[in-house]
Amino acid sequence: MEFRFRNKAEFMDKLEDLFKSGVSPDQTKIVMPHPDHDIEHLVEEYTSPSPLKFFTLIGGLTGCFTGFFIAVWTTLDWQLVTGGKPMWSLPAYVVIGFELTILLGALSSVAGLFLMGRLPRFSKMTKPEDYGNEFVIIIDED
Amino acid sequence: MSTHITGGSEAMRSGDAAFQGKEKMERDVFAAISKPKPVFYMALLLAVSCVGIGASSLAWQIYNGLGVAGIMNPVGWGVYITDFVFWVGIAHSGTLISAILYLFRAKFRNRFNRTAEAMTVFAVLTAGLFPLIHLGRIWLFYWLFPYPNQRLLWVNFKSPLVWDVFAVSTYLTVSVVFWYIGLVPDLAIARRLKAGWQKTVYGIFSLGWTGTFKEWQHYNQVYKYLAALAAPLVLSVHSVVSWDFAMGVVFGWHTTIFAPYFVAGAIFSGCGMVITLMVPMRKIFSLEEYLTPDDFEKLARLLMLTGLIVSYAYIMELALAVYTENVYEYEQFVYRLTGDYAWAYWTMILCNVISPLTLFVRSLRRNLTYLFILSIPINIGMWFERFNIIVISLAKDFDPFNFGLYHPSWVELGITLGSFGWFFTFFLLFTKTIPVLPVTELKEELE
Numbered sequence: 001m002e003f004r005f006r007n008k009a010e011f012m013d014k015l016e017d018l019f020k021s022g023v024s025p026d027q028t029k030i031v032m033p034h035p036d037h038d039i040e041h042l043v044e045e046y047t048s049p050s051p052l053k054f055f056t057l058i059g060g061l062t063g064c065f066t067g068f069f070i071a072v073w074t075t076l077d078w079q080l081v082t083g084g085k086p087m088w089s090l091p092a093y094v095v096i097g098f099e100l101t102i103l104l105g106a107l108s109s110v111a112g113l114f115l116m117g118r119l120p121r122f123s124k125m126t127k128p129e130d131y132g133n134e135f136v137i138i139i140d141e142d
Numbered sequence: 143m144s145t146h147i148t149g150g151s152e153a154m155r156s157g158d159a160a161f162q163g164k165e166k167m168e169r170d171v172f173a174a175i176s177k178p179k180p181v182f183y184m185a186l187l188l189a190v191s192c193v194g195i196g197a198s199s200l201a202w203q204i205y206n207g208l209g210v211a212g213i214m215n216p217v218g219w220g221v222y223i224t225d226f227v228f229w230v231g232i233a234h235s236g237t238l239i240s241a242i243l244y245l246f247r248a249k250f251r252n253r254f255n256r257t258a259e260a261m262t263v264f265a266v267l268t269a270g271l272f273p274l275i276h277l278g279r280i281w282l283f284y285w286l287f288p289y290p291n292q293r294l295l296w297v298n299f300k301s302p303l304v305w306d307v308f309a310v311s312t313y314l315t316v317s318v319v320f321w322y323i324g325l326v327p328d329l330a331i332a333r334r335l336k337a338g339w340q341k342t343v344y345g346i347f348s349l350g351w352t353g354t355f356k357e358w359q360h361y362n363q364v365y366k367y368l369a370a371l372a373a374p375l376v377l378s379v380h381s382v383v384s385w386d387f388a389m390g391v392v393f394g395w396h397t398t399i400f401a402p403y404f405v406a407g408a409i410f411s412g413c414g415m416v417i418t419l420m421v422p423m424r425k426i427f428s429l430e431e432y433l434t435p436d437d438f439e440k441l442a443r444l445l446m447l448t449g450l451i452v453s454y455a456y457i458m459e460l461a462l463a464v465y466t467e468n469v470y471e472y473e474q475f476v477y478r479l480t481g482d483y484a485w486a487y488w489t490m491i492l493c494n495v496i497s498p499l500t501l502f503v504r505s506l507r508r509n510l511t512y513l514f515i516l517s518i519p520i521n522i523g524m525w526f527e528r529f530n531i532i533v534i535s536l537a538k539d540f541d542p543f544n545f546g547l548y549h550p551s552w553v554e555l556g557i558t559l560g561s562f563g564w565f566f567t568f569f570l571l572f573t574k575t576i577p578v579l580p581v582t583e584l585k586e587e588l589e
Contacts, residue, residue, distance in 0.1 A: 006161040008589050030355035033164065034327070034585040035362050043355055052363040056371075067308075074288060074296035082298050095305040095382060099312040102375045106316045106368055110323060113364040117357045121350030126342055129352055130334045133164040133585070 003137040011135035012042060019046050023139060031129075031136040052112045059108025060101045067100035068093055160588045167432070167584055171577045172335050174427040178574050189566040196560010199553045200275060208278035210553045217536040217548035222276040225558050227528040228411070229269035229565070230310065230383050231404075234376055235412020236262025237317060240324075241372035244365075252587065253437040256580045257423065258416050259321040264568040265415075266314045268561050273306070275557060302385045309382040316375055320368045326351050327361070327582040380408045387531065393474035394535035397462060403455035407527060410448035410494070413441055414520035419569065421514040423578060432579055435508040442507040445520070449498030452527075456495060474538060482547055483534045486526050493523020 005011035018028065025047045032039060071093035079087060113119065203210050213220040236258035243251035274283045286307045288297045297304045329348035336344055351357060384404035387395040417438070424433040463475040478487050497519050506512050533548050550558075572578075 006158055008160070031353050032355065032358055033353060034582045034589075035358045036586065036589060039355070040359060040362065043359075050359050050363040052360050053367070056367045060371075070288060071299040074299065078294060078296055080295075080298075082300060085300055089300050092300040092305075095378075096299055096308055098378060099305075099308040099375075102371045102378075103312040103315060106319055106371050109364045109367045109371075110319055113323070113360050117360045119349045119351070119357070121352070124350030124352055125345040125348070128330070128333060128345065128348075128350065130330075131353070132334065133161055133168075 001139040004131065005135045005137075006133070008036065008039075008135060011137070012039060015039075015137060016042060018137065018139070027140045029136075029138040029140070031131050031134075031138070033131075033133040033135070050116065052109065052116060055112030055115075056105050056109045059111075060105030062108070063100035063102070063104030064097050066104065067097035070100075071096045163588045164585045167588075168331060168335065168581060170429070170431065171579045171581050172332065174429070174578055175332070175574055175576070182570065182574065186567065186570050189563045189570060192559050192563025193567055194560075194563075196557050196563060199556030199560065203275070203278075203553050203557075204280065210551060212549050212551040212554055214546065214548065216539050216544050216546050217533055219276075219532050219536060220548050221529070221550045221554040221558055222272045224525065224528045224532055225561055226269050226272035226276070227383055227404075227532075228525045229265045229272070229561065230380065231408035231411045231524060231528075232415045233262045233265035233269060233313070233317070233412065234380055234405070234408035235416055236260070236265075237313075237320070237372050237376040238409050238412065239416065240320065241369040241376065244369045245373060248440075249587065250437045250440045252580055252583045253433055254416055254420065254441065255583075256324070256576075257420055257578055258412070259317065259324065260569065260572045260576070261412075261415060261419060262317045263314070263321055264565050264572070266310065266317060267568065268565045270310060270314060271561065271564070302382065302389045305382045306386055309379045313375060313379045316368070316372055320372055323361070323364060323368065324580065325576065327353065328577050328580065331581055332577065377405055380404045387535075392535050393468075393470050393538075394459075394478070394531060397459070399455060399458055399462070403452070403459075406448050406451035406455065407524060410445065410452050410498075411521065411524035413445040413448065414517040414524065417441060417445070417513050417517040418521060421510050421517075423573065424510070427573075427578065429579065432584065435510060438510055438513055439504075439507045442501050442513055446498055446501040446507075449494065449501070449520075453495040453498075456491070470540060474535060477538050478530060478534050481534070482537070483530065487530050487534070490523050490526040490530055493519040494527060497523075 003011075003014055005014070015028075015030070019025065025043060030039075030043065068090075072088070075087060081087065085092075211220070211222070213222070236255075239251055239258040240255040240262075244255070273286075274280050277283060286297065286304070288299075297307075299305075326348055329344050330351040330353065333341055333344040333348050381401035381404065384400035388397060388400035390396065420433065421438075424430060460475055463471045478484070497516055500512075500516070501507050537548060538545055
C-alpha cells in the first residue's frame with residue numbers, strides 16, 4: 001500500500017494514524033524529499049534513535065590513542081634529543097592526538113552512515129525509485 | 143494501492159505552495175549546471191593558462207634547483223610560505239560558515255555553505271602544494287609522514303612543521319568528507335533531473351540515495367557530528383599554522399596572540415573570498431531570489447567583526463613591542479612601520495583596517511557591487527599580512543651582519559599566479575557540475 005503526499009501536515013497525520021492503528025515502523029518505508037525534525041521526532045516515538053554516535057565516539061577515542069601512541073612510541077624507538085627539548089614532551093603531542101581524534105572520529109562517523117544506512121546501494125545508482133518532492137509512505141503488507 | 147492526496151484546507155494549500163516552491167527551486171538551481179556558455183570557456187581558458195604559467199615556473203625550478211627562487215639567507219621563507227598561509231586562511235571560512243553556523247542554527251548559512259565548502263576544499267588543495275614546492279625536492283614529500291624506513295628514523299613530533307602536516311591533512315580529509323556527505327542528497331536530485339551519461343555519473347556519486355527515513359535519520363546524525371568535529375578542527379588548524387611561526391624565537395613571531403590572531407584573520411580573508419566568488423555567481427546564474435542583500439549583509443557583518451578583531455591584533459602587536467621593553471622586538475616593529483617594506487605594511491593597514499570600516503554604513507553593507515569591490519583589497523591585504531609577518535621578521539635578524547632584503551623572483555610570482563589559476567579552475571568546474579546552492583537544505587526552510 002502506498003500513500004503519496006505533497007503536503008507535510010497531511011503526511012504526518014497519516015503517518016501518526018498508521019502507527020496508532022498498530023502498523024509497525026519496521027513494515028513501513030518512509031521516503032522524504034528532505035530531512036525534517038518534526039517527522040524525525042514523530043517516527044522516533046515509535047522507533048529507536050540512530051546509534052551513530054557510538055561510531056563517532058569509538059573512532060574519536062581510537063584516534064586520540066593512536067595519535068599519542070605513535071608520538072610516544074617513535075620517541076622511545078629512536079631516542080634523539082632535538083632542540084634541547086625533553087624526550088617526553090606530552091604537550092607537543094596533544095596536537096597529534098587532537099588531529100587524529102578528529103580525523104578518525106569523522107571517518108568512522110561516515111563509515112557508520114554507510115553501514116547503518118546501507119550505502120552505497122549499487123542497484124539504486126542507475127535505477128532509483130524517485131518520488132521527487134513528495135512525502136511517501138509504503139506499507140509492506142506481507 | 144497508490145493514493146495521491148491533495149486538498150483544499152489552509153494547511154494543505156500552504157503545503158502545496160511549499161511543494162511548488164521546492165519544484166521551482168530545483169529548476170532554478172539546476173539550471174546553473176546546464177550547458178556552459180562561451181564566457182565560461184573563456185574564463186576556464188584564462189584559469190588554465192595561469193595554471194600553465196605556474197606549472198612551467200615549477201618545472202623550471204625543479205630543473206634548475208631552488209636557487210631560482212628569491213628566497214635566501216636570512217629570508218628562507220618567502221612568497222611560497224606566504225601563499226601557503228594565505229590559501230589555508232581562505233580555506234577557513236568555508237568550514238566556519240558551514241560547521242559553526244550550522245551548530246548555531248544560523249539560517250543564512252544555507253545560502254553560502256555549498257560554495258564556501260567548495261572554496262575550502264579547493265583552497266586547501268592549493269595551500270597543500272606550497273610546502274611541497276618549498277621543499278625543492280618535491281618528490282621526497284613523503285618524508286614528512288611517519289613510516290618505517292631503512293634509516294630507522296621517525297619524524298620529530300615535537301616540531302610544529304610536523305603538527306602542520308597532520309593538521310592540514312586532517313583538514314583536507316574532513317573538509318572533503320563534510321562537503322561530499324552534504325552533497326549526496328543533491329546529487330540524487332541531479333540523478334533524477336538529468337538524462338543519459340550524466341544520469342549515470344550522478345547516480346554513482348549519489349551512492350544510490352533514495353531518501354528513506356532511515357537514510358535521513360543517520361544522515362542528520364552524521365552531519366551534526368561532522369559539524370561538531372569540524373568546528374574545533376577549523377580553530378586548531380590555523381592555530382597550528384600560526385605556531386609554525388610563534389614557536390620560533392624570531393621577533394614579530396614569538397608571541398602568544400598568534401593563534402587567535404591567525405584564526406580571526408583566516409575567517410576575515412575567507413569571508414572576503416566568499417563575497418568575491420558569490421556576488422558574480424549570483425548574477426551569472428540568476429540566483430537573486432535565493433541570495434538576497436539581507437543574506438550578504440549578514441556576511442558583511444561577519445566580515446566587519448573579524449576585520450575589527452584583526453585590527454585589534456595589529457594594535458596589540460605594536461603595544462606588546464612597546465610595553466615589553468624588548469629592544470629587538472621594538473626595533474622590529476619600528477622597521478615594519480618605517481623600513482624597507484613599509485609600503486607592504488601600510489598597504490595591509492589600508493586594506494584590512496581602514497577599508498572594512500566603511501561597512502559600518504548599512505547601505506554599503508547591502509550594496510553588493512560595493513561588497514564585491516571591497517572584497518578585492520581585503521584579499522590583497524590579507525596576502526600582504528602574511529608577507530609582512532614572514533618576510534619582514536626574517537629580513538631583520540638579531541645580528542646586523544645577517545640583515546638582508548628579499549625580492550621574489552619571477553619563478554615565485556609565476557607559481558603564485560598558477561595557484562590562483564589552479565583554484566579558479568577547480569571552482570569554475572564546480573559551478574558547472576554541482577548545484578551551487580544546497581537545494582535539500584533550502585527545501586527544508588520552505589516547510
